[in-house]
Amino acid sequence: MKKNICLLLLALLPALSPATVRAWHPRNAGLSDVTSGLPPVIGKQRSYLPAPGETLMEIAWRAGIGFSNLRRANPGVAPWHPPLGREIILPLAVPVPPGIEEGLTVDLAAMRVWLLWWEGNRRRIRWYPIGIGREGFATPTGRFAVTTVIERPTWFPPPALRAEEGLPAAVPPGPDNPLGDYWIGTTAPGIGLHGTNRPFGVGRRVSHGCLRLYPRDIRDLARHVRPGMPLRILGREFN
Known part of the structure; x- marks a missing residue:
């Protein structure tokens, strides 16, 4: 009997643990292969049972989902105190934007960046959740390109921000650097x-x-980006 219960719990783990879907999406190499054509949707919806005291913000981080997208997928669920015993939806079935091109495509409305690239003779796709410009500091839209990829960057705060927040002229790599590990x-x-x-x-x-x-x-x-790679930043519609 105990053995059967253990096997049942193990079978349920993929549906209940956001750790199984953490990081970029799709994790499965087969799902990322779009050599034969782009599907309308990448990934599958998942469900998760929050632990006591767990917030939607923590779940979003662990599951690799943007906070706003997780909230929209679960209307009526209190973000700081999800009800105990109620499963929530992990929105991992994501529509592929129409007209997506090779390189990087940023969808500001959905708060995602898409990567479409060739790996040998395989065409692959991947998406990542993003934070974007706040009110008064809107992220610009248009066609751009990657110029540099810097590991352990030093942050040079702009003068206005230095004056506003009393920041130093330069912030070296480390836990206090808001740029993280790469720029x-x-x-x-x-x-x-x-x-x-x-x-x-x-x-x-x-x-x-x-x-x-x-x-x-x-x-x-x-690991996949290189100088010269095209970048499109798009707002409400893909065109």
Whole structure:
């Protein structure tokens, strides 16, 4: 009897633990292969039973989902105190944007960045949740390109931000650096993709215009990005 119960619990673990879907999506190499054509949807919806005291923000971080997307998928669920005993939806079935192109495509409305690239003779796709520019510091839209990929960057706060928050002229790599482990520079003036030392800001409008990724996601993205790679930042519609 005990053995049967253990086997049942093991079978349920993939549906109940966000650790199984943490990091970029899709995790499965087969699902990321779009050589024969782009599907309308990538991934599958999952369910999760919150633990006592667990917030939607913590679940979003562990599951690799943007906070705003998790809230929209679970209307009526209190973000700081999800009801005990009630499963929530992990929105991991994501529509592929129409007209997506090779390189990086940022969907500001959905707060995601898509990567479409060739790996040998295989065409692959991947998406990552992002934090975007807050009110007054909107992330610009348009066609740009990657210029640099820097590991362990030094942050040079702009003068206005230094005056506002009393920051030093330069913040070295480390836990106090808001750029995290990588900076991916672009031809959009002052705008890049980077990690963060505040992961709960991913999936929210919190930045001064840059695109903020979970630490594990920026490490993965930096492996595939190269200078010259096209970057499109799009707002409400893909065109």
